[in-house]
Amino acid sequence: MSRRVLVVTDDPAVRRALRDTFAPLVAEWEATFSSGTEAVKHLLGLRFDALVLDAHLPANGATELLTEGRRRNPSMARVVLAAPGRTEVIGLVALAHRVLPRPCPPDELVGVIQRTYSLRELLNSPSLAALVGRLTTIPALSAVYTRISEELAFPDFSLATVGGLVAQDLGISAKLLQMANSALVGLRRPASTPSQAVRILGADLTRTLVLAVDLFSHYNPYALRPFSIEALWEHSQAVAELAAAIAVAERAEERVIRESALAGLFLDIGRLTLASQLTGPYKEILALMRHQHLSAVAAETRVLGTSHAEVGAYLLGLWGLPDGLVEAVAWHHQPSGCPGTVFTPLTAVHAADAILQEDEGAEPDWAYLERLGLRSRYSEWKGLARERTSAHVP
Incomplete structure (x- = not known):
């Protein structure tokens, strides 16, 4: 039985390219092509294994479709195609599993869809669900990590504020400095304070490193x-x-x-x-x-x-x-x-x-x-x- 993928775009050239991409995969993927205005009807009528969405739909069409798709079928692989440098894509990152450049090489797009689908399938396996049900609690993110993450979410986040939050937890502070000065990051000059480490590492790397350290601590x-x-x-x-x-x-x-x-x-x-x-x-x-x-x-x-x-x-x-x-x-x-x-x-x-x-x-x-x-x-x-x-x- 083939898997179903819904492909949504209002651009004729993009649609032609995507038809060519999926044509050789007809035995594995049954592709349905839709405009932005018709896509919700398709989501209501069929259960799709993957959604490939052109980010550049009118108004907030891409956001609405991703939100509706996630609500109706959380396990559906959601892949967004976006032209580089478009600011409206930023809001789609949290709703999509993967964001790829438009145009995207066919092999790369197909590979990403297959891997994303396989990962969703793995994470929804009955054996994993049964084991997760045996866990008394899911490891929680600490208040320190949550506050750091919230501050780093602002485009003009304060290095001093983030450094001060890191410094509140001696375990996190020590390990973050250790990693910031390790070969993992390869800094040209050593960081001696949490604020220096944050300045050199940047927001995304700091957030993820703090999460790793927080969990182990x-x-x-x-x-x-x-x-x-x-x-x-x-x-x-x-x-x-x-x-x-x-x-x-x-x-x-x-x-x-x-x-x-x-x-x-x-x-x-x-x-x-x-x-x-x-x-x-x-x-x-x-x-x-x-x-x-x-x-x-x-x-x-x-x-x-x-x-x-x-x-x-x-x-x-x-x-x-x-x-x-x-x-x-x-x-x-x-x-x-x-x-x-x-x-x-x-x-x-x-x-x-x-x-x-x-x-x-x-x-x-x-x-x-x-x-x-x-x-x-x-x-x-x-x-x-x-x-x-x-x-x-x-």
Whole structure:
């Protein structure tokens, strides 16, 4: 059975191009083309798996359609096409899963639609829903993070205000400075105060780094033994640094480099959540890993029916983080499950995680790297890890 995609545009040239894009995919995607004024009728009549929307509809047409589509079918993949530099697109970012340039290369558009749909499907699986239902609480965002996020949302946000908010929490302040001065960010000069770190990092990077630190800072490391929060945080930082270096080596876009690093920090947030809220089952998982030499994913799936990767992706989606991060966390152990043939943050994070756990028998998903034509690059990425290890040795 083919999936349904609703394509909405009032521009004849864009419509012709999109018809050509979907024509070869008729067996997989049944495309319905609509004008902006007729699109709501289609949404009322059929259930679509994806919505591809031209941002440049009259009045607030794009905003209204995205809002209605999300209300009627939250799991529908929502992709927006927008000409670069158009200010009205800013308001659509929060409503869409992905925003792509218009015109968009057909292969890129199809790849994004397939990955976005697959991610929505993964996050709505019954096994994940059942596990999330067992969690007593969803990890909450602290008041400090919320206030920082609200201040950074203003175009003219105050560096002094944000720095002062960061400084209120010594744990967040110390870790933010540590990351701001690490190879992860690569600052030309060290930051010695929270305000300096914020000035150099910028709003988006500061917000996401504070979220990562905030989440790790609110757990008692002694209460979760033998699970080690310290080891998890150190590994996450190492993956973040190496993933960013791999993305740089592949000459990826700045957005991909940044999301590769940030996805590394959130890589195992699902493990932290499971270990803290399902302490009994997770001790059973750790015992299986230790005595039967199972991987974390295999042991978690045996005991819980799903793994920390899906739980982590669910949480990131709940907190509104970009799809690139959510995708990387969701499939970082099994990237072959994610459609696509191009380098993404998932590629960087999966490779970095495998390289850093090679001593424990980890291997990359060779079939995935073959599909992307990157198998031969893996040895060079391992060299980057050795270089970074040497640089950290005093």
